[in-house]
Amino acid sequence: MSAGRDRWLRIAAGLTGPRDNAPPLSAGLCSRCVETLSVAGTGITVMASAGVHVSMCASDPTVRRLAELEFTLGNGPAVDAYEGGVPVLEVDLVNAPPTRWAAFAGPAVDSGIRAVFAFPLRLGAARLGALILYQPRPGAMADDTMADALVAAEVITRAVLTMQSGMPEEGLMAELDDGTALHAEVHQASGMVSVQLDVGVGDALARLRARAFALNRPIADVAADVVARRMRFDD
Protein backbone atom coordinates (compact mmCIF):
# COMPACT_ATOMS: atom_id res chain seq x y z
CA MET A 1 0.00 0.00 0.00
CA SER A 2 1.28 3.42 -0.90
CA ALA A 3 2.07 6.21 1.52
CA GLY A 4 -0.64 8.43 0.02
CA ARG A 5 -3.31 5.79 0.46
CA ASP A 6 -2.12 5.10 4.01
CA ARG A 7 -2.43 8.77 4.85
CA TRP A 8 -5.90 8.98 3.35
CA LEU A 9 -7.17 5.96 5.27
CA ARG A 10 -5.60 7.11 8.53
CA ILE A 11 -7.10 10.60 8.31
CA ALA A 12 -10.48 9.30 7.07
CA ALA A 13 -10.67 6.86 9.98
CA GLY A 14 -9.56 9.53 12.45
CA LEU A 15 -12.19 11.99 11.28
CA THR A 16 -15.15 9.80 10.41
CA GLY A 17 -14.52 6.29 11.74
CA PRO A 18 -17.09 4.76 14.11
CA ARG A 19 -16.69 5.38 17.84
CA ASP A 20 -18.65 4.58 20.95
CA ASN A 21 -21.01 7.29 22.19
CA ALA A 22 -19.84 9.64 19.48
CA PRO A 23 -21.84 12.78 18.74
CA PRO A 24 -23.21 13.11 15.17
CA LEU A 25 -20.52 13.81 12.61
CA SER A 26 -21.57 17.42 12.08
CA ALA A 27 -20.96 18.18 15.76
CA GLY A 28 -17.90 16.03 16.33
CA LEU A 29 -15.73 16.70 13.28
CA CYS A 30 -13.79 19.59 14.76
CA SER A 31 -12.77 17.89 17.97
CA ARG A 32 -11.71 14.88 15.93
CA CYS A 33 -9.71 17.20 13.69
CA VAL A 34 -7.89 18.61 16.72
CA GLU A 35 -6.91 15.10 17.78
CA THR A 36 -6.05 13.77 14.35
CA LEU A 37 -4.00 16.77 13.23
CA SER A 38 -2.57 17.70 16.66
CA VAL A 39 -3.56 21.35 16.49
CA ALA A 40 -4.92 23.65 19.23
CA GLY A 41 -8.22 24.55 17.61
CA THR A 42 -10.29 23.88 14.51
CA GLY A 43 -13.31 25.47 12.91
CA ILE A 44 -15.34 24.38 9.90
CA THR A 45 -17.53 26.88 8.14
CA VAL A 46 -19.93 25.76 5.44
CA MET A 47 -21.62 28.03 2.95
CA ALA A 48 -25.30 27.28 2.64
CA SER A 49 -25.88 29.29 -0.53
CA ALA A 50 -25.13 32.67 -2.02
CA GLY A 51 -22.70 33.67 0.70
CA VAL A 52 -24.89 32.59 3.62
CA HIS A 53 -22.52 30.92 6.02
CA VAL A 54 -23.14 28.41 8.74
CA SER A 55 -20.48 27.64 11.30
CA MET A 56 -20.80 23.89 11.15
CA CYS A 57 -18.60 23.12 14.08
CA ALA A 58 -15.82 24.46 16.22
CA SER A 59 -13.51 22.76 18.67
CA ASP A 60 -14.16 25.36 21.36
CA PRO A 61 -16.23 28.53 21.95
CA THR A 62 -13.34 30.88 21.13
CA VAL A 63 -12.82 29.25 17.76
CA ARG A 64 -16.54 29.43 17.07
CA ARG A 65 -16.58 33.14 17.86
CA LEU A 66 -13.58 33.81 15.59
CA ALA A 67 -15.03 31.80 12.72
CA GLU A 68 -18.28 33.72 12.98
CA LEU A 69 -16.42 37.00 13.28
CA GLU A 70 -14.45 36.53 10.09
CA PHE A 71 -17.36 35.42 7.96
CA THR A 72 -19.48 38.29 9.31
CA LEU A 73 -16.70 40.74 8.47
CA GLY A 74 -16.09 39.01 5.15
CA ASN A 75 -12.42 39.27 5.95
CA GLY A 76 -10.02 36.67 7.32
CA PRO A 77 -7.99 33.59 6.41
CA ALA A 78 -10.93 31.20 6.01
CA VAL A 79 -12.81 33.72 3.85
CA ASP A 80 -9.70 34.11 1.67
CA ALA A 81 -9.26 30.33 1.37
CA TYR A 82 -12.93 29.96 0.47
CA GLU A 83 -12.86 32.72 -2.13
CA GLY A 84 -9.44 31.95 -3.59
CA GLY A 85 -9.84 28.19 -3.60
CA VAL A 86 -6.31 27.62 -2.31
CA PRO A 87 -4.87 27.24 1.20
CA VAL A 88 -4.06 30.45 3.10
CA LEU A 89 -1.30 30.23 5.68
CA GLU A 90 -0.30 32.87 8.23
CA VAL A 91 2.55 31.71 10.43
CA ASP A 92 2.44 34.71 12.75
CA LEU A 93 -0.55 37.01 13.16
CA VAL A 94 1.43 39.42 15.35
CA ASN A 95 4.09 40.09 12.73
CA ALA A 96 1.80 39.96 9.70
CA PRO A 97 1.37 43.19 7.74
CA PRO A 98 -1.21 45.31 9.62
CA THR A 99 -3.39 45.42 6.52
CA ARG A 100 -3.87 41.68 6.54
CA TRP A 101 -7.28 40.92 8.08
CA ALA A 102 -7.21 44.09 10.16
CA ALA A 103 -10.41 43.37 12.09
CA PHE A 104 -9.79 39.65 12.51
CA ALA A 105 -6.15 39.57 13.63
CA GLY A 106 -6.61 41.62 16.84
CA PRO A 107 -9.38 39.51 18.39
CA ALA A 108 -7.60 36.32 17.26
CA VAL A 109 -4.34 37.31 18.97
CA ASP A 110 -6.28 38.42 22.08
CA SER A 111 -7.74 34.92 22.19
CA GLY A 112 -4.25 33.44 22.32
CA ILE A 113 -3.91 32.51 18.63
CA ARG A 114 -0.69 33.22 16.75
CA ALA A 115 -0.78 31.06 13.60
CA VAL A 116 -3.72 30.21 11.33
CA PHE A 117 -3.95 27.79 8.42
CA ALA A 118 -7.10 27.85 6.30
CA PHE A 119 -8.04 25.28 3.64
CA PRO A 120 -10.85 25.51 1.11
CA LEU A 121 -13.50 22.80 1.08
CA ARG A 122 -14.01 22.48 -2.65
CA LEU A 123 -14.62 20.06 -5.44
CA GLY A 124 -13.81 21.81 -8.68
CA ALA A 125 -16.18 24.75 -9.00
CA ALA A 126 -18.29 23.58 -6.05
CA ARG A 127 -17.10 25.68 -3.14
CA LEU A 128 -18.53 24.44 0.11
CA GLY A 129 -16.70 26.33 2.81
CA ALA A 130 -13.40 26.31 4.67
CA LEU A 131 -11.50 24.45 7.33
CA ILE A 132 -9.36 26.56 9.64
CA LEU A 133 -6.69 25.37 12.04
CA TYR A 134 -5.32 27.51 14.87
CA GLN A 135 -2.06 27.28 16.80
CA PRO A 136 -1.08 29.26 19.92
CA ARG A 137 2.55 29.57 18.82
CA PRO A 138 3.89 31.23 15.67
CA GLY A 139 5.52 29.00 13.08
CA ALA A 140 4.95 27.04 9.90
CA MET A 141 3.36 23.62 9.81
CA ALA A 142 5.68 20.69 9.31
CA ASP A 143 5.43 19.21 5.79
CA ASP A 144 3.90 16.05 7.13
CA THR A 145 1.23 17.90 9.12
CA MET A 146 0.49 20.04 6.08
CA ALA A 147 -0.06 16.95 3.95
CA ASP A 148 -2.37 15.58 6.67
CA ALA A 149 -4.30 18.86 6.77
CA LEU A 150 -4.82 18.88 2.99
CA VAL A 151 -6.13 15.33 3.14
CA ALA A 152 -8.35 16.26 6.09
CA ALA A 153 -9.87 19.07 4.00
CA GLU A 154 -10.68 16.50 1.27
CA VAL A 155 -12.26 14.11 3.77
CA ILE A 156 -14.32 16.93 5.31
CA THR A 157 -15.44 18.02 1.83
CA ARG A 158 -16.79 14.52 1.20
CA ALA A 159 -18.38 14.46 4.67
CA VAL A 160 -20.15 17.78 4.05
CA LEU A 161 -21.44 16.54 0.68
CA THR A 162 -22.71 13.37 2.34
CA MET A 163 -24.55 15.32 5.01
CA GLN A 164 -26.03 17.66 2.40
CA SER A 165 -27.39 14.73 0.42
CA GLY A 166 -29.12 13.34 3.52
CA MET A 167 -27.24 10.05 3.33
CA PRO A 168 -26.63 8.20 6.58
CA GLU A 169 -23.17 8.70 8.00
CA GLU A 170 -22.44 4.99 7.89
CA GLY A 171 -22.20 5.15 4.10
CA LEU A 172 -19.43 7.73 4.26
CA MET A 173 -16.60 5.51 5.46
CA ALA A 174 -17.32 2.95 2.73
CA GLU A 175 -17.28 5.65 0.10
CA LEU A 176 -14.10 7.22 1.43
CA ASP A 177 -12.55 3.80 1.14
CA ASP A 178 -13.40 3.63 -2.55
CA GLY A 179 -10.94 5.92 -4.25
CA THR A 180 -12.69 5.69 -7.62
CA ALA A 181 -16.07 6.93 -6.33
CA LEU A 182 -15.73 10.41 -7.81
CA HIS A 183 -14.24 10.15 -11.26
CA ALA A 184 -14.70 12.39 -14.29
CA GLU A 185 -18.16 11.17 -15.25
CA VAL A 186 -19.54 12.04 -11.82
CA HIS A 187 -18.34 15.61 -12.26
CA GLN A 188 -19.73 15.79 -15.81
CA ALA A 189 -23.07 14.49 -14.55
CA SER A 190 -23.03 17.09 -11.75
CA GLY A 191 -22.69 19.78 -14.41
CA MET A 192 -25.62 18.35 -16.40
CA VAL A 193 -27.87 17.98 -13.35
CA SER A 194 -26.97 21.51 -12.30
CA VAL A 195 -28.57 22.75 -15.55
CA GLN A 196 -31.55 20.37 -15.31
CA LEU A 197 -32.42 21.52 -11.79
CA ASP A 198 -31.06 25.05 -12.00
CA VAL A 199 -28.88 24.55 -8.91
CA GLY A 200 -25.14 24.83 -8.23
CA VAL A 201 -22.83 21.92 -9.06
CA GLY A 202 -22.34 21.16 -5.36
CA ASP A 203 -26.09 20.79 -4.85
CA ALA A 204 -26.29 18.78 -8.08
CA LEU A 205 -23.67 16.37 -6.76
CA ALA A 206 -25.64 15.99 -3.52
CA ARG A 207 -28.73 15.13 -5.59
CA LEU A 208 -26.80 12.58 -7.64
CA ARG A 209 -25.52 11.02 -4.47
CA ALA A 210 -28.96 10.90 -2.90
CA ARG A 211 -30.41 9.27 -6.05
CA ALA A 212 -27.61 6.68 -6.08
CA PHE A 213 -28.26 5.92 -2.43
CA ALA A 214 -32.03 5.62 -2.98
CA LEU A 215 -31.49 3.27 -5.93
CA ASN A 216 -28.81 1.36 -4.06
CA ARG A 217 -26.42 1.79 -6.98
CA PRO A 218 -22.87 3.17 -7.12
CA ILE A 219 -22.80 6.89 -7.87
CA ALA A 220 -20.54 6.22 -10.87
CA ASP A 221 -23.29 4.10 -12.49
CA VAL A 222 -25.95 6.75 -11.94
CA ALA A 223 -23.56 9.36 -13.35
CA ALA A 224 -22.95 7.21 -16.43
CA ASP A 225 -26.73 7.06 -17.03
CA VAL A 226 -26.98 10.83 -16.78
CA VAL A 227 -24.07 11.41 -19.18
CA ALA A 228 -25.55 8.88 -21.65
CA ARG A 229 -28.86 10.79 -21.34
CA ARG A 230 -30.69 7.74 -20.05
CA MET A 231 -31.59 9.49 -16.80
CA ARG A 232 -32.74 13.01 -16.07
CA PHE A 233 -33.44 14.80 -12.81
CA ASP A 234 -36.06 17.25 -14.01
CA ASP A 235 -38.86 14.88 -14.94
Place this chain on the structure above:
Amino acid sequence: MTDREGVSEAGNATIRPGDKKGGGQEVATREELLAQTFVELADTLVEDFDVIELLTMLSERCVELLDAAGTGILLGDATDTLQMIAASSEQAQLLELFQLQNREGPCLDCYRSGQPVVHPDLATANPWPRFGPVALAAGLPSVHAFPMRLRDWVVGTLNLFMAEPRPLTAADIAVAQALAHAASIAILQDHAARDNRNTVGQFQHALNSRIAIEQAKGVLSERAGITMDEAFTRLRAHARSHNLKLSTLAASLAERTLPETRISEIIGAAVPGGSKRSSRQPAASLEES
Protein backbone atom coordinates in the same frame (compact mmCIF):
# COMPACT_ATOMS: atom_id res chain seq x y z
CA MET B 1 -20.78 7.43 -56.14
CA THR B 2 -19.72 10.89 -57.12
CA ASP B 3 -16.70 11.50 -59.22
CA ARG B 4 -14.60 13.92 -57.38
CA GLU B 5 -11.68 15.27 -59.26
CA GLY B 6 -8.61 16.90 -58.03
CA VAL B 7 -9.29 16.11 -54.40
CA SER B 8 -5.88 15.56 -53.06
CA GLU B 9 -5.23 13.12 -50.32
CA ALA B 10 -2.88 15.71 -48.95
CA GLY B 11 -5.76 18.00 -48.09
CA ASN B 12 -5.59 16.61 -44.63
CA ALA B 13 -1.92 16.97 -44.07
CA THR B 14 -1.58 16.85 -40.36
CA ILE B 15 0.91 14.42 -38.93
CA ARG B 16 -1.37 11.55 -38.22
CA PRO B 17 -0.47 9.00 -35.63
CA GLY B 18 0.57 5.78 -37.27
CA ASP B 19 1.60 7.46 -40.51
CA LYS B 20 4.75 6.05 -41.91
CA LYS B 21 7.70 8.34 -41.89
CA GLY B 22 9.80 8.92 -44.95
CA GLY B 23 7.41 10.91 -47.11
CA GLY B 24 10.19 13.46 -47.24
CA GLN B 25 7.69 16.28 -46.77
CA GLU B 26 7.46 16.53 -43.03
CA VAL B 27 6.83 20.01 -41.78
CA ALA B 28 9.45 19.85 -39.06
CA THR B 29 11.96 17.28 -37.93
CA ARG B 30 11.48 15.86 -34.48
CA GLU B 31 14.47 17.80 -33.29
CA GLU B 32 12.96 21.06 -34.50
CA LEU B 33 9.58 20.25 -33.02
CA LEU B 34 11.17 19.29 -29.72
CA ALA B 35 13.16 22.51 -29.60
CA GLN B 36 10.04 24.48 -30.43
CA THR B 37 8.07 22.69 -27.70
CA PHE B 38 10.62 23.47 -25.02
CA VAL B 39 11.02 27.07 -26.13
CA GLU B 40 7.25 27.48 -25.96
CA LEU B 41 7.19 25.81 -22.59
CA ALA B 42 9.87 28.10 -21.20
CA ASP B 43 8.09 31.16 -22.63
CA THR B 44 4.82 30.05 -21.07
CA LEU B 45 6.24 29.24 -17.65
CA VAL B 46 7.37 32.81 -17.10
CA GLU B 47 3.87 34.10 -17.86
CA ASP B 48 0.60 33.79 -15.99
CA PHE B 49 -0.45 30.61 -17.77
CA ASP B 50 -3.31 28.17 -17.38
CA VAL B 51 -2.04 24.84 -16.14
CA ILE B 52 -4.67 22.67 -17.84
CA GLU B 53 -4.20 24.39 -21.19
CA LEU B 54 -0.43 23.98 -20.93
CA LEU B 55 -0.69 20.29 -20.02
CA THR B 56 -3.14 19.73 -22.87
CA MET B 57 -0.65 21.36 -25.24
CA LEU B 58 2.12 19.10 -23.89
CA SER B 59 -0.11 16.05 -24.46
CA GLU B 60 -0.74 17.10 -28.05
CA ARG B 61 2.96 17.66 -28.66
CA CYS B 62 3.65 14.27 -27.18
CA VAL B 63 1.43 12.72 -29.86
CA GLU B 64 3.40 14.44 -32.59
CA LEU B 65 6.85 13.90 -31.11
CA LEU B 66 6.37 10.23 -30.36
CA ASP B 67 4.03 9.29 -33.17
CA ALA B 68 1.43 8.23 -30.60
CA ALA B 69 -2.30 7.79 -31.14
CA GLY B 70 -3.19 9.25 -27.77
CA THR B 71 -1.50 10.56 -24.65
CA GLY B 72 -2.66 11.58 -21.22
CA ILE B 73 -1.27 13.09 -18.04
CA LEU B 74 -2.57 11.47 -14.86
CA LEU B 75 -2.10 12.71 -11.31
CA GLY B 76 -2.64 10.86 -8.05
CA ASP B 77 -5.30 12.56 -5.91
CA ALA B 78 -5.65 12.63 -2.11
CA THR B 79 -7.08 9.12 -2.14
CA ASP B 80 -4.17 8.00 -4.33
CA THR B 81 -6.50 7.45 -7.26
CA LEU B 82 -5.07 8.36 -10.67
CA GLN B 83 -7.07 11.16 -12.27
CA MET B 84 -6.65 12.27 -15.86
CA ILE B 85 -5.73 15.93 -15.82
CA ALA B 86 -5.00 16.53 -19.50
CA ALA B 87 -5.10 14.46 -22.67
CA SER B 88 -4.38 14.77 -26.37
CA SER B 89 -8.06 14.12 -27.03
CA GLU B 90 -11.17 14.09 -24.86
CA GLN B 91 -12.61 11.08 -26.67
CA ALA B 92 -14.57 8.94 -24.25
CA GLN B 93 -12.74 5.82 -25.38
CA LEU B 94 -9.36 7.26 -24.48
CA LEU B 95 -10.61 8.64 -21.16
CA GLU B 96 -12.08 5.26 -20.32
CA LEU B 97 -8.66 3.69 -20.82
CA PHE B 98 -7.15 6.14 -18.35
CA GLN B 99 -9.93 5.52 -15.86
CA LEU B 100 -9.57 1.77 -16.12
CA GLN B 101 -6.00 2.01 -14.94
CA ASN B 102 -7.06 2.56 -11.38
CA ARG B 103 -7.44 -1.20 -11.25
CA GLU B 104 -4.50 -2.21 -13.42
CA GLY B 105 -2.43 -1.07 -16.34
CA PRO B 106 0.86 0.58 -17.26
CA CYS B 107 0.05 3.82 -15.42
CA LEU B 108 -0.74 2.11 -12.16
CA ASP B 109 2.42 -0.01 -12.40
CA CYS B 110 4.47 3.07 -13.20
CA TYR B 111 2.84 5.10 -10.41
CA ARG B 112 3.50 2.37 -7.87
CA SER B 113 7.08 1.62 -8.94
CA GLY B 114 8.25 5.06 -10.04
CA GLN B 115 9.83 3.37 -13.08
CA PRO B 116 8.93 3.71 -16.78
CA VAL B 117 6.69 0.95 -18.11
CA VAL B 118 7.29 0.21 -21.80
CA HIS B 119 5.08 -2.38 -23.42
CA PRO B 120 5.50 -2.67 -27.20
CA ASP B 121 2.77 -5.19 -28.04
CA LEU B 122 -0.18 -6.32 -25.96
CA ALA B 123 -1.12 -8.88 -28.63
CA THR B 124 2.00 -10.95 -27.99
CA ALA B 125 2.21 -10.49 -24.24
CA ASN B 126 -0.42 -8.97 -21.98
CA PRO B 127 0.25 -8.61 -18.27
CA TRP B 128 -3.12 -6.90 -17.61
CA PRO B 129 -6.18 -9.18 -18.00
CA ARG B 130 -8.77 -6.36 -17.71
CA PHE B 131 -6.94 -3.44 -19.26
CA GLY B 132 -5.18 -5.30 -22.08
CA PRO B 133 -8.25 -6.48 -24.03
CA VAL B 134 -9.89 -3.04 -23.83
CA ALA B 135 -6.78 -1.32 -25.16
CA LEU B 136 -6.46 -3.91 -27.95
CA ALA B 137 -10.12 -3.54 -28.87
CA ALA B 138 -9.59 0.21 -29.10
CA GLY B 139 -6.82 -0.41 -31.63
CA LEU B 140 -4.07 0.59 -29.22
CA PRO B 141 -1.76 -2.40 -28.89
CA SER B 142 1.30 -0.56 -27.66
CA VAL B 143 1.16 1.21 -24.28
CA HIS B 144 3.73 3.04 -22.19
CA ALA B 145 3.87 5.06 -18.99
CA PHE B 146 6.50 7.42 -17.59
CA PRO B 147 6.69 8.65 -14.02
CA MET B 148 6.17 12.29 -13.10
CA ARG B 149 8.41 12.75 -10.12
CA LEU B 150 9.22 15.32 -7.56
CA ARG B 151 12.46 14.17 -5.96
CA ASP B 152 11.53 10.68 -4.76
CA TRP B 153 7.80 11.29 -4.70
CA VAL B 154 5.84 9.98 -7.70
CA VAL B 155 3.03 12.45 -8.35
CA GLY B 156 1.58 10.98 -11.53
CA THR B 157 2.33 9.50 -14.91
CA LEU B 158 2.49 10.36 -18.58
CA ASN B 159 0.67 7.70 -20.57
CA LEU B 160 1.24 6.90 -24.27
CA PHE B 161 -0.93 4.78 -26.53
CA MET B 162 0.36 3.70 -29.95
CA ALA B 163 -1.78 2.50 -32.85
CA GLU B 164 0.80 -0.07 -33.95
CA PRO B 165 2.96 -2.51 -32.05
CA ARG B 166 6.24 -0.70 -31.67
CA PRO B 167 9.16 -0.72 -29.26
CA LEU B 168 10.32 2.68 -28.07
CA THR B 169 13.84 3.74 -29.01
CA ALA B 170 16.21 5.19 -26.44
CA ALA B 171 15.53 8.59 -27.99
CA ASP B 172 11.75 8.11 -27.66
CA ILE B 173 12.15 7.22 -24.01
CA ALA B 174 14.33 10.24 -23.33
CA VAL B 175 11.79 12.55 -25.01
CA ALA B 176 8.82 11.02 -23.18
CA GLN B 177 10.55 11.26 -19.82
CA ALA B 178 11.56 14.87 -20.47
CA LEU B 179 7.94 15.75 -21.29
CA ALA B 180 6.78 14.01 -18.10
CA HIS B 181 9.25 16.11 -16.08
CA ALA B 182 8.09 19.24 -17.90
CA ALA B 183 4.52 18.47 -16.88
CA SER B 184 5.54 18.24 -13.19
CA ILE B 185 7.37 21.55 -13.41
CA ALA B 186 4.39 23.22 -15.07
CA ILE B 187 2.11 22.22 -12.19
CA LEU B 188 4.58 23.53 -9.62
CA GLN B 189 4.89 26.81 -11.51
CA ASP B 190 1.16 27.50 -11.65
CA HIS B 191 0.89 31.01 -10.29
CA ALA B 192 -2.75 30.56 -9.36
CA ALA B 193 -1.70 28.24 -6.54
CA ARG B 194 1.77 29.61 -5.94
CA ASP B 195 1.11 31.38 -2.63
CA ASN B 196 0.64 28.34 -0.53
CA ARG B 197 4.30 27.31 -0.90
CA ASN B 198 3.27 23.74 -0.59
CA THR B 199 3.71 21.22 -3.34
CA VAL B 200 0.85 18.96 -2.29
CA GLY B 201 -1.41 22.01 -2.42
CA GLN B 202 -0.17 22.79 -5.95
CA PHE B 203 -1.16 19.34 -7.16
CA GLN B 204 -4.54 19.50 -5.44
CA HIS B 205 -5.18 22.84 -7.09
CA ALA B 206 -4.43 21.36 -10.51
CA LEU B 207 -6.78 18.44 -9.80
CA ASN B 208 -9.53 20.85 -8.76
CA SER B 209 -9.01 22.84 -11.95
CA ARG B 210 -9.59 19.65 -13.90
CA ILE B 211 -12.72 18.80 -11.88
CA ALA B 212 -14.09 22.27 -12.66
CA ILE B 213 -13.48 21.58 -16.36
CA GLU B 214 -15.39 18.29 -16.14
CA GLN B 215 -18.28 20.08 -14.40
CA ALA B 216 -18.24 22.80 -17.05
CA LYS B 217 -18.23 20.17 -19.82
CA GLY B 218 -21.38 18.76 -18.23
CA VAL B 219 -23.05 22.17 -18.06
CA LEU B 220 -22.23 22.95 -21.68
CA SER B 221 -23.13 19.51 -22.93
CA GLU B 222 -26.57 19.80 -21.30
CA ARG B 223 -27.13 23.37 -22.47
CA ALA B 224 -26.09 22.77 -26.06
CA GLY B 225 -26.99 19.09 -26.49
CA ILE B 226 -23.45 18.20 -27.51
CA THR B 227 -20.95 15.52 -26.48
CA MET B 228 -18.45 16.05 -23.65
CA ASP B 229 -15.68 15.95 -26.23
CA GLU B 230 -17.29 18.73 -28.28
CA ALA B 231 -18.01 20.73 -25.11
CA PHE B 232 -14.32 20.69 -24.26
CA THR B 233 -13.34 21.74 -27.77
CA ARG B 234 -15.71 24.71 -27.66
CA LEU B 235 -14.62 25.81 -24.20
CA ARG B 236 -11.00 25.65 -25.20
CA ALA B 237 -11.53 27.45 -28.50
CA HIS B 238 -13.42 30.22 -26.73
CA ALA B 239 -10.74 30.59 -24.05
CA ARG B 240 -8.05 30.84 -26.72
CA SER B 241 -9.79 33.26 -29.00
CA HIS B 242 -10.69 35.55 -26.10
CA ASN B 243 -7.39 35.31 -24.23
CA LEU B 244 -9.04 33.75 -21.20
CA LYS B 245 -7.66 31.07 -18.97
CA LEU B 246 -9.38 27.78 -19.71
CA SER B 247 -9.70 26.88 -16.01
CA THR B 248 -11.12 30.27 -15.08
CA LEU B 249 -13.65 30.15 -17.90
CA ALA B 250 -14.69 26.62 -16.95
CA ALA B 251 -14.99 27.48 -13.27
CA SER B 252 -17.20 30.50 -13.91
CA LEU B 253 -19.43 28.44 -16.21
CA ALA B 254 -19.78 25.72 -13.58
CA GLU B 255 -20.25 28.29 -10.80
CA ARG B 256 -23.01 29.92 -12.82
CA THR B 257 -21.34 33.32 -12.80
CA LEU B 258 -20.61 33.44 -16.54
CA PRO B 259 -22.81 35.98 -18.35
CA GLU B 260 -25.52 34.44 -20.52
CA THR B 261 -24.25 36.31 -23.58
CA ARG B 262 -20.90 34.62 -23.27
CA ILE B 263 -22.50 31.20 -22.85
CA SER B 264 -24.45 31.78 -26.07
CA GLU B 265 -21.21 32.73 -27.78
CA ILE B 266 -19.56 29.49 -26.65
CA ILE B 267 -22.56 27.40 -27.67
CA GLY B 268 -22.71 29.12 -31.04
CA ALA B 269 -19.02 28.79 -31.65
CA ALA B 270 -19.09 25.59 -33.63
CA VAL B 271 -15.98 24.83 -35.62
CA PRO B 272 -17.43 23.14 -38.71
CA GLY B 273 -14.88 20.71 -40.04
CA GLY B 274 -12.14 23.03 -38.85
CA SER B 275 -8.75 21.56 -38.24
CA LYS B 276 -7.89 21.45 -34.59
CA ARG B 277 -4.22 21.52 -35.33
CA SER B 278 -2.63 24.23 -33.27
CA SER B 279 -1.71 27.38 -35.08
CA ARG B 280 1.76 28.82 -34.90
CA GLN B 281 0.57 30.88 -31.97
CA PRO B 282 1.89 29.41 -28.75
CA ALA B 283 -0.89 27.17 -27.52
CA ALA B 284 -0.82 28.41 -24.00
CA SER B 285 -0.01 32.03 -24.54
CA LEU B 286 -2.47 33.61 -22.17
CA GLU B 287 -1.01 36.95 -21.37
CA GLU B 288 -3.66 39.54 -20.86
CA SER B 289 -3.70 42.14 -23.55
